[in-house]
Amino acid sequence: MSFLNEDTNYDFLKVRKFAFALSAILIIASIVSFFTKGLNYGLDFTGGTLVEVGYEQDADLPKIRQQLDDININGAVVQNFGSAKVVQIRMPQQDHIENAKVSDAVLAALASDGSKVIKRDQSFVGPVVGEELKEQGGLAMIVALICIMIYVALRFEWKFSVGSVAALAHDVIIVVGFFSITSVEFDLTVLAALLAVIGYSLNDTIVVFDRIRENFLLMRKATPEEVINNSINLTLSRTVMTSLTTMLVLLALFFFGGQTIHSFAEALIVGVLIGTYSSVFIASPTTLALGVSKEDLMPPEVEKEGEEFDAL
Amino acid sequence: MFTDQPNQRLLPINTYPKWKYVLIVFVIAISLLYAAPNIYGEDPAVQLSALRDATISEQQIEQIESAWQEEGLTPKSIESEGDKLVIARFQSNETQLQAQEIANKILNPTLDEQDYVVALNLAPATPDWLASLGGKPMKLGLDLRGGIHFLMQVDMEQAMARQQEQLRRDFIETLTAEKPSIRGRVETIDNGLLVSFRSDEDAERAYSALYKSFIDRIDINLATQGGRPVIRAIFNQTKLQEIQDNAIDQNRLILSTRVNSLGVAEPLIQRQGSDRIVVQLPGVQDSALAKRILGATATLEFRLVNHEADVVAAQQGRVPAGSKLFESDRGPIVVYDEVQVSGDHLTDAFASFHPQNNQPIVSVRLDGEGGARMLRTTTANRGNSLAMILKESVPVFEIKDGKRELVKSNVVETLVSAPRINGAFSTDFFIEGPDFTPANTKDLATQLRSGALIAPTFIVEERTIGASLGAENIEKGIMSVIIGFSAVVLFMLLYYKAFGLVANIALLLNVVTIVAVMSILGATLTLPGIAGIVLTVGMAVDANVIIFERIREELRHGSIPAQAIDKGYSQALSTIADANITTAIAAIILYAVGTGAVKGFAITLFIGILTSMFTAILVSRGIVNLTCGHGKKPSKVWI
Numbered sequence: 009m010s011f012l013n014e015d016t017n018y019d020f021l022k023v024r025k026f027a028f029a030l031s032a033i034l035i036i037a038s039i040v041s042f043f044t045k046g047l048n049y050g051l052d053f054t055g056g057t058l059v060e061v062g063y064e065q066d067a068d069l070p071k072i073r074q075q076l077d078d079i080n081i082n083g084a085v086v087q088n089f090g091s092a093k094v095v096q097i098r099m100p101q102q103d104h105i106e107n108a109k110v111s112d113a114v115l116a117a118l119a120s121d122g123s124k125v126i127k128r129d130q131s132f133v134g135p136v137v138g139e140e141l142k143e144q145g146g147l148a149m150i151v152a153l154i155c156i157m158i159y160v161a162l163r164f165e166w167k168f169s170v171g172s173v174a175a176l177a178h179d180v181i182i183v184v185g186f187f188s189i190t191s192v193e194f195d196l197t198v199l200a201a202l203l204a205v206i207g208y209s210l211n212d213t214i215v216v217f218d219r220i221r222e223n224f225l226l227m228r229k230a231t232p233e234e235v236i237n238n239s240i241n242l243t244l245s246r247t248v249m250t251s252l253t254t255m256l257v258l259l260a261l262f263f264f265g266g267q268t269i270h271s272f273a274e275a276l277i278v279g280v281l282i283g284t285y286s287s288v289f290i291a292s293p294t295t296l297a298l299g300v301s302k303e304d305l306m307p308p309e310v311e312k313e314g315e316e317f318d319a320l
Numbered sequence: 321m322f323t324d325q326p327n328q329r330l331l332p333i334n335t336y337p338k339w340k341y342v343l344i345v346f347v348i349a350i351s352l353l354y355a356a357p358n359i360y361g362e363d364p365a366v367q368l369s370a371l372r373d374a375t376i377s378e379q380q381i382e383q384i385e386s387a388w389q390e391e392g393l394t395p396k397s398i399e400s401e402g403d404k405l406v407i408a409r410f411q412s413n414e415t416q417l418q419a420q421e422i423a424n425k426i427l428n429p430t431l432d433e434q435d436y437v438v439a440l441n442l443a444p445a446t447p448d449w450l451a452s453l454g455g456k457p458m459k460l461g462l463d464l465r466g467g468i469h470f471l472m473q474v475d476m477e478q479a480m481a482r483q484q485e486q487l488r489r490d491f492i493e494t495l496t497a498e499k500p501s502i503r504g505r506v507e508t509i510d511n512g513l514l515v516s517f518r519s520d521e522d523a524e525r526a527y528s529a530l531y532k533s534f535i536d537r538i539d540i541n542l543a544t545q546g547g548r549p550v551i552r553a554i555f556n557q558t559k560l561q562e563i564q565d566n567a568i569d570q571n572r573l574i575l576s577t578r579v580n581s582l583g584v585a586e587p588l589i590q591r592q593g594s595d596r597i598v599v600q601l602p603g604v605q606d607s608a609l610a611k612r613i614l615g616a617t618a619t620l621e622f623r624l625v626n627h628e629a630d631v632v633a634a635q636q637g638r639v640p641a642g643s644k645l646f647e648s649d650r651g652p653i654v655v656y657d658e659v660q661v662s663g664d665h666l667t668d669a670f671a672s673f674h675p676q677n678n679q680p681i682v683s684v685r686l687d688g689e690g691g692a693r694m695l696r697t698t699t700a701n702r703g704n705s706l707a708m709i710l711k712e713s714v715p716v717f718e719i720k721d722g723k724r725e726l727v728k729s730n731v732v733e734t735l736v737s738a739p740r741i742n743g744a745f746s747t748d749f750f751i752e753g754p755d756f757t758p759a760n761t762k763d764l765a766t767q768l769r770s771g772a773l774i775a776p777t778f779i780v781e782e783r784t785i786g787a788s789l790g791a792e793n794i795e796k797g798i799m800s801v802i803i804g805f806s807a808v809v810l811f812m813l814l815y816y817k818a819f820g821l822v823a824n825i826a827l828l829l830n831v832v833t834i835v836a837v838m839s840i841l842g843a844t845l846t847l848p849g850i851a852g853i854v855l856t857v858g859m860a861v862d863a864n865v866i867i868f869e870r871i872r873e874e875l876r877h878g879s880i881p882a883q884a885i886d887k888g889y890s891q892a893l894s895t896i897a898d899a900n901i902t903t904a905i906a907a908i909i910l911y912a913v914g915t916g917a918v919k920g921f922a923i924t925l926f927i928g929i930l931t932s933m934f935t936a937i938l939v940s941r942g943i944v945n946l947t948c949g950h951g952k953k954p955s956k957v958w959i
Contacts, residue, residue, distance in 0.1 A: 137780050159901065
């Protein structure tokens with residue numbers, strides 16, 4: 009069984025101008041949305057209080073809002089979470105109630121009419137912690153990109169490292185843009201997913217690069233365009249296969265993993281799609297645009313690098 | 321670049337030397353062994369532990385056991401660890417609750433003496449032979465078992481203010497001791513002090529005096545400010561670090577003692593970053609109660625020993641009025657109730673060595689007022705002993721229908737030490753003892769510091785995860801792993817046929833190895849961790865996909881099957897290594913900068929990369945070699 013013709017020979021580079029244009033539009037849209045609309049940051053980033061409660065019957069959301077109003081809780085977001093019996097309440101910092109006491113006050117208010125309410129989940133995050141997290145998250149992303157750039161530059165050549173990091177930055181920006189445009193909540197698990205996207209997309213890109221390096225040495229008379237096209241084609245079935253299997257698992261997470269990892273799975277699904285696209289249409293064309301050539305890869309092969317893998 | 325070793329060229333292709341099979345079998349056997357405890361799961365248990373000096377006797381255990389049996393609660397087993405801890409396992413959660421209530425009534429009959437903690441626990445049901453080999457199941461994170469998480473911040477400004485005050489006094493003392501004495505005006509600045517002088521000459525003399533005495537603690541420089549000569553003294557990096565570490569250590573210790581009184585099985589109290597402490601209380605649901613307990617207080621008091629009292633009579637209950645009997649390592653001691661100096665005046669205590677005989681001692685520093693009082697006390701009571709008493713308020717619970725209720729707080733006093741007063745002293749003094757060792761002086765110093773709250777803490781983050789939500793998370797997490805895993809397995813089988821089967825075996829072993837490594841390392845499984853495993857499953861097939869696609873390619877180019885297999889595996893190696901190393905870099909960075917959820921995810925991702933390198937390359941090829949290598953020449957491969 010096989011999805012693709014045995015010897016595919018698509019001219020991927022031919023559409024590179026179109027791909028660059030498409031990506032440019034997506035990136036600009038993402039950046040514009042990020043700066044105008046921003047992200048719908050979750051509690052982890054904004055600070056505030058979250059209470060998740062379970063009712064025995066279907067919960068009456070308007071009544072809950074009224075109950076919160078009665079104890080002067082401002083700016084609360086009340087919504088069903090996963091089922092009609094579970095309600096999630098998110099509140100920003102309250103001026104008149106001490107932070108650590110908000111959740112207790114809310115529970116008391118909800119139970120005041122005799123309803124049976126159980127507390128399922130409760131978090132309070134100080135605004136300082138949230139701020140730090142935002143900084144840390146951004147920092148993690150930058151450090152990861154730099155380290156990866158160094159590794160790829162050492163193992164391949166600087167043009168490849170620029171290509172791979174360009175593709176990664178492309179993926180991160182678009183996934184963040186997706187979250188901004190759709191207003192899906194951006195919480196800590198989404199941040200984790202974003203970093204995982206870096207890992208995944210990189211994996212994809214490296215596989216293609218590896219082939220390009222190999223082919224530059226094998227196809228001595230071919231132009232860089234031919235080499236790159238050929239490499240993408242040769243690795244295409246693998247790229248598709250791996251994306252498919254990963255996607256299968258992510259879909260399982262999305263549909264069966266429960267509410268708590270819903271947005272995590274969502275971020276990864278978008279990330280894997282974008283990452284697969286970028287490793288074919290962005291990473292390699294970028295190295296080509298930088299003028300990669302056979303000579304770049306010819307000079308002194310680092311002899312026994314990776315000796316430790318020989319034993320495998 | 322990544323080629324087979326030359327000596328293997330001599331063997332027929334697709335042949336592994338014997339040691340490789342041995343290695344594979346060995347690793348798989350170890351993995352199966354250490355992953356196994358996770359299958360047995362955990363038993364609901366009741367944990368009886370003795371606080372402070374109390375012990376649990378055989379009789380008490382028998383008494384509790386018969387009380388349980390009367391109610392029809394028969395534990396699966398009862399295990400004692402020393403005379404301080406007993407764990408009784410039960411069949412179900414309901415019997416566990418009832419049993420807790422009964423045991424608590426027997427061990428803590430009155431509200432005044434709460435010497436035991438009866439806690440609900442989950443004890444690993446690992447069989448003995450496996451446990452004796454060190455086998456234990458993975459720990460579950462709070463999001464999977466329910467409980468409370470606090471992130472507490474230590475107020476470093478307060479800790480710094482105390483140190484600045486101390487330094488200010490030391491400076492003034494040094495400058496007055498100079499002949500003729502130097503006068504200067506001292507102000508506090510960020511992380512240090514600024515001293516201004518009337519003349520350049522004063523400033524220079526002060527500089528050399530201060531430099532000599534304090535250079536180990538501060539960076540010091542001479543400058544002019546507003547036309548006056550000044551000395552700017554800033555704590556150096558080592559000292560700043562020490563101030564921070566001490567404040568954190570001390571608070572951690574206080575929190576630990578308090579958490580112990582809550583009777584939580586496996587609490588986690590850990591430093592995070594430069595000024596925060598994480599407290600995790602698995603199984604605890606009442607956050608208001610937990611907050612009250614963590615916020616309780618401990619103080620230190622210096623009191624005189626009552627040498628007039630008859631110790632034997634006191635032991636029989638006839639303690640003189642205004643005194644109290646304490647037990648110490650060197651027998652009973654009667655101490656006056658009157659407080660000479662309270663711990664509020666203590667600014668620092670640290671373990672060091674006697675300058676002359678090099679014996680371990682504890683150096684203590686008091687503030688000015690404390691010093692004055694201490695001088696008065698020690699001048700008048702030379703030859704007497706000075707007792708140091710740690711006072712803590714310990715919450716008292718009653719268990720009603722499996723719920724803990726805080727009834728009241730008991731004040732518990734513990735004698736820390738009672739050294740003899742050999743001479744008058746004030747702010748700076750040290751305590752020596754015949755049985756002091758470097759280890760116990762360090763403990764004593766920490767204990768003394770913990771009595772003086774040098775840095776208040778407050779809660780900056782709080783999470784309570786309901787037990788039912790935890791159970792739901794586990795169930796759904798495992799469900800999604802099984803579904804995702806099955807989908808991939810089926811897909812690989814359809815797509816790569818025989819080789820798909822090989823990949824699936826490798827994949828299964830990969831999950832087993834991840835679980836085994838996590839169990840061995842004692843890593844905690846969290847919900848994001850499960851997600852990490854799921855992602856690894858998806859990505860782990862990648863290595864095999866790369867190899868199989870290569871084999872297909874070689875076959876298309878007309879290679880004979882044996883050669884195609886050989887080339888497929890060897891050429892894919894460098895790609896797989898590069899791809900995995902880059903992902904590993906990402907995982908390491910995630911772990912380094914991440915907290916909580918991100919860390920959990922990073923750990924499983926990193927372990928998954930390592931194990932998948934092993935299973936997808938070595939194990940997968942081992943199976944292929946065994947079935948169609950070793951000189952066999954397959955005419956056709958099912959791929």
